[in-house]
Amino acid sequence: MQAMLLEKPADLTVERNPLTKAAVPDPVPAEGEILLKVSACGVCHTELDEIEGRTPPPSFPVIPGHQVVGTVVGRGRDAGIFQTGDRVGVGWVYSSCGTCEFCRNGRDNLCPEFKATGRDADGGYAPLMTVPEDSAFKIPAVFSNSEAAPLLCAGAIGYRSLGLTGIRNGQRLGLTGFGASAHLVLKMVRHRYPDTEIFVFARSEREQAFAKELGAVWAGATEDMAPTKLHAIIDTTPVWKPVVEAMKNLESGGRLVINAIRKESIDKQYLLDLDYPTHLWMEKEIKSVANVARTDISEFLDLAARIPIKPEFQEFPLEEANRALLELKERKIRGAKVLRMA
Ligand SMILES: [Zn+2]
Numbered sequence: 001m002q003a004m005l006l007e008k009p010a011d012l013t014v015e016r017n018p019l020t021k022a023a024v025p026d027p028v029p030a031e032g033e034i035l036l037k038v039s040a041c042g043v044c045h046t047e048l049d050e051i052e053g054r055t056p057p058p059s060f061p062v063i064p065g066h067q068v069v070g071t072v073v074g075r076g077r078d079a080g081i082f083q084t085g086d087r088v089g090v091g092w093v094y095s096s097c098g099t100c101e102f103c104r105n106g107r108d109n110l111c112p113e114f115k116a117t118g119r120d121a122d123g124g125y126a127p128l129m130t131v132p133e134d135s136a137f138k139i140p141a142v143f144s145n146s147e148a149a150p151l152l153c154a155g156a157i158g159y160r161s162l163g164l165t166g167i168r169n170g171q172r173l174g175l176t177g178f179g180a181s182a183h184l185v186l187k188m189v190r191h192r193y194p195d196t197e198i199f200v201f202a203r204s205e206r207e208q209a210f211a212k213e214l215g216a217v218w219a220g221a222t223e224d225m226a227p228t229k230l231h232a233i234i235d236t237t238p239v240w241k242p243v244v245e246a247m248k249n250l251e252s253g254g255r256l257v258i259n260a261i262r263k264e265s266i267d268k269q270y271l272l273d274l275d276y277p278t279h280l281w282m283e284k285e286i287k288s289v290a291n292v293a294r295t296d297i298s299e300f301l302d303l304a305a306r307i308p309i310k311p312e313f314q315e316f317p318l319e320e321a322n323r324a325l326l327e328l329k330e331r332k333i334r335g336a337k338v339l340r341m342a
């Protein structure tokens with residue numbers, strides 16, 4: 001098959017085509033695995049972290065992509081959950097040990113043996129992929145392939161982040177950064193917590209306008225003061241300034257949830273602006289989000305189908321994965337980006 005391969009780490013400011021289209025052998029499902037014919041694969045900011053070496057793949061080459069929608073076209077020995085022809089999705093969780101303290105308690109996202117799709121194992125920037133069948137999820141019929149793909153990471157991790165805020169209906173929520181995940185959180189909150197007002201901090205006026213279009217009561221720049229203090233804020237940005245700026249907008253006892261696998265170090269000096277009384281005192285908290293548990297994906301898919309929550313998305317052919325990644329790097333964003341297979 002012809003897949004998009006990451007052969008080595010790359011600096012995207014100079015290397016504009018980090019992925020190479022190349023012929024690789026078709027994958028064969030091992031015991032307990034299924035073979036998927038990929039229909040769509042979402043493009044995630046985490047791919048940039050892999051390419052630029054902040055969370056590098058343990059070996060090269062690797063096929064990236066961890067928001068995969070496909071049809072089951074083959075099954076390995078002892079794989080019996082799905083039938084040939086079923087439409088399934090795969091997210092960031094590729095495998096975990098299944099026996100550690102975390103796995104036994106539904107926190108497989110924290111498993112020390114956690115393996116990620118498209119980083120530790122080949123992912124969905126390809127016409128075919130294999131996956132352990134217990135890491136695949138049936139896709140509700142209400143979604144098209146391209147609608148479903150961004151739900152598998154942007155949506156599922158947004159769901160996990162929202163849960164970690166501990167917010168209740170009527171409390172005020174902030175979102176700093178307004179990409180694929182945040183726009184799905186906004187849609188989710190409007191249905192789950194109808195009395196919760198949402199405040200969005202975004203760099204570009206285009207993103208601010210998009211947030212208001214989707215129902216945010218207020219949208220401003222990263223460093224702005226919101227008109228009122230917020231009970232929780234979710235940060236989906238790759239940098240540090242929004243973290244510090246968000247803390248000053250938190251209500252006493254409020255919590256900032258950082259939904260990012262890695263932060264870039266370009267503006268790390270901003271952390272020196274952290275002022276204890278302004279940003280941390282009054283029992284404010286910071287919590288990170290790590291990976292995604294299988295239950296996040298299955299619960300979110302159910303919820304998204306019931307509401308329904310559908311992402312805004314732009315499609316690209318598989319061959320144009322590099323262009324999609326560059327646009328993401330350059331923050332040319334409106335909703336999610338999805339690679340669509342022919
Ligand atoms: Zn992702």
Ligand SMILES: [Zn+2]
Pocket residue numbers: 096097098099100101102103104108111112113
């Ligand atoms: Zn484990």
